Amino acid sequence: MSRSDESIGRGGSTTLTSGAVQQLIRLVEQCMVLVTGGGRDGRSIGSGVLVAPRTVLTCAHVGFATAAQDITVTWQGYEYTAEVVAAGRPAPGGLWPYPDVAVLKVHDLERHPCAALGEYEPRLGAPLHAVGHSQIYEREPRLTTAIGTYGGHQEFQGEMLWRFIGDELAAGMSGGPVLDVETGLVCGITKTSRAREGARGGLLLPVQAVKELDGGAAVSLWRKHDVFHADMPQWPNLRQELETEPLGRTLGVLTAREHADLLALVADTPAPDLIELHEWCTGRRGLRFDERCTLLRDLVSGLADLMQTPGQLHPIIVLAGVLARQPGVHPADAAILEQWSVRIASRMGEWDELQEWRREAQRDMARSGPVGVSLISQIAPSRLEPGRYLLTVWLRRDPGEVQVIHSDEGAGADFDAVREVLQGVLRQQLAISSGPVTLEFVTPPELFDEPFDEWRLWPRRQWAKLGSRHPVVLRDFDRLDDPMERELWRLRWRQLRDDTSVTWIDCGDRRSYTAWEGWFQQHRDITVLGLPEITTGSPAQEALDVALFAGVPVVLWRRGPCEHGDAECPSRRLRGSFELHRRDDQSALPEFVRVLRSQTMQDDAHACQGLVLLWDDPDSAPAPDPVLTQPRKV
Structure with missing residues (x-):
């Protein structure tokens, strides 16, 4: 018996001859693709694995995967073009640093299987089955397999890779899937063959390396992967059959x-x-x-x-x-x-x-809407010098517990300087908070275009956006100290508890200020208003101005251009998507919008891209004073 046969583990070849294992191996082979790209020395050939609809996981060094490279993915003998969604960064020379993984989007590929990934580390000595391509026997890349066992960790450039001990991992297998035979999950992908004078086999990249990619690629990949395997349960069913066998491992x-x-x-x-x-x-x-x-x-x-x-x-x-x-x-x-x-x-x-x-x-755990801490950031126009602003930040744990975190003095600063200070204050407060935090930005309408929800406060985690991690809402500074607006404002807010409907304004509606005023005063039951895109001087901007003065407490709109008159324009798609998924409980709207913003990070074409929520409770003040006005000296 050869060493590789002997190392298969408990029970000799029983593991690889079970019905469930054989079917899983065939599934892995059906999910494998050939990846061809432009490497450092010209044409580069490697392997990859389909892990979600039209999504391939491979090594970044396969095809020198950058956005500028032409990538071809071959599956079942057919070629498809592909683009890099996210990839590890190249190194000046030698092996690519961790994480040497890339996610590819394959164009025009339909109706294909997907491998089930697992982030579990194999048991030491567990049987592994690697699949990929090689050119050992023919000029054209052909499917090849390698049988081995898990040999533990191997440190490489400060990160831990996994050792594959057994058959040789041939050139061209890089990026190919490696099946943990005991769990029935693809636990890693092949990175490289063995080092000189080392044991036969090579090094593997664990599936966990995907988490190190920027831009939300990991979140999107896992979401599509998990939904696929619930809808198409062939792989989970085979794994469940494997769990009943002597060598199956229950997780x-x-x-x-x-x-x-x-x-x-x-x-x-x-x-x-x-x-x-x-x-x-x-x-x-x-x-x-x-x-x-x-x-x-x-x-x-x-x-x-x-x-x-x-x-x-x-x-x-x-x-x-x-x-x-x-x-x-x-x-x-x-x-x-x-x-x-x-x-x-x-x-x-x-x-x-x-x-x-x-x-x-x-x-x-009564479902009474979002609870927890609020950070209220007021950006008030300076009364001393136009174009400058004063910043005040309050921390509110409940209506009776309010603390001033930051307060400006003097003539204020321009908005760029205020933004920098405010981001630092929020970063510090969020780092020490526990539980959900709602972020309220009290600004004049001239600052409504600022994408507060897209702020990236974490320097080492630039893929994370504020609005996907916390509910982010706007509030109108101008009407806070106007008693004429406050009573109608309160009236509409109280109706919000019973009226769950959103009144949507079409992007082609071009009424005058006077007509808008008459309409809002006629319809005092409007509590939530949905608008198309808002730009300076646009009809939607005029509608928003009048709506705020009329006391409408909740307004939705999107940032970005809108094709007027087009049935598929972004604003109309926003309305359709929002109404499809929204709940009747309007008190949960800030949290619901946070979820929508998280979904847009996974889909660039999502109808709710650039979604803005103005959520303005007239009775929510950071201090016992009845209004949020010019900051006071601390």
Whole structure:
């Protein structure tokens, strides 16, 4: 018996001859693609794997993957053009640094399988099956496989890669998938063959390396991946069959299908702060939060790994219940999460614990809209010098607990300087806060164009936007100290509790100021107004001016140009998308808009790109004083 055969592990060749494993291997091979691009020395050939619809995961060094390179993906003998969505950065020479991964978008590719990825580290000595291309026996790249075992970590440039011990990993296999035979998941991709004088095999990149990519590529990839495997459950079903075999490895308390279903359910579910959510779910267990947990799906996998505790509802069931009760969750999605928790609790014998938890949740987690801390940032025009502004920031934990965080004095500063100071204040406050924080920007209408929701406050995490992590709303500074506006403003705000409709204005509506005034005074039941794009002097700008003076408390619009008269113009698509997904609970609107902003980061063509929310509670003041006026000296 050769060393590679001997290293297959417990039970000799049983692992690779089981029916489930053989089908999984065939699926992996069907998901493999040939990637051709322009490398440093001309044409470069490597491998890749389809992991989501029209999405390929490969090594960045395959084809010297940059946005300027021409990439060709070959699948089932057909060639398709591809573009780089995100990729690790090249090094001056030698092996590419970590993360040497790239995500490709393949054009015109339809109806294809996708490999199931897993972020679990294989067991030491676990059997692995690598697939890729090579030109060892023919000039044209041909499918080739390598059988080996997991050999532990190998440090490379300060990062830990994985060792593949067994068959040789030939040139051309880079970027190809590596199947963990015990779990039935693709755990990594091939990076390079062995070093000289080293053991046979090579180095692998763990799937976790995808998280290091910029621009939200990881979030988008995982979302599409998880939804696909719930809709097309062939892979989870085979993994579940594998779990019943002697060498199958069960990952936590959930079956493969249960795990896949929950990952798909949370793919579009708005989540509170992950640390807070972890505390909700683990309760009295006293477990520390894993800092490597950056996505909601990470928390799902971490909680599913926990053992059952007699008399306590399992944290993964608690998670489904908590998410079903979050603001911004569509009632249909909440019902499915509740059904999932009932099914799992029944199977695990925790039905009584689930009923008790639900009774407590009814008292402690009432769905009354977003709660938590507010940071109110007022940018007031200076009364001493035009074009300059004074900044005041309040921290409000509840109506009776308000603290001044920052207050300007003197003639103020230009807006660029104010922006820099305010970003620093917010960065500091968010770093020390726990739980959800709503960010309220009180500005004059001249600053409504500022994309506060797209601010990037984290220098080392430039892919993160403020509006996807926290509810971000605008408030109108000009009407805060005008008693004539305040009474009608309050009247409309009170009606907001009962009236859940949005009144939409068409992008071609060109009424005069006088006509708008008459219309708003006639319709004092309007509480939420939807507008097309707002630019200086546009009809929508005029409608907004009158609406604010008429006391309309909530206004939606989008930044960016609109093709007037076009049925597919962005503003009309915004209306359709918003109405399709919105909930009747308007108190949850700031959180709902945060979810929409998160979705736009995953889809450049999303109809809600540039969405702005003015959410102006007339009774929400940062201090006992009745108005938010010029800042006072601290």
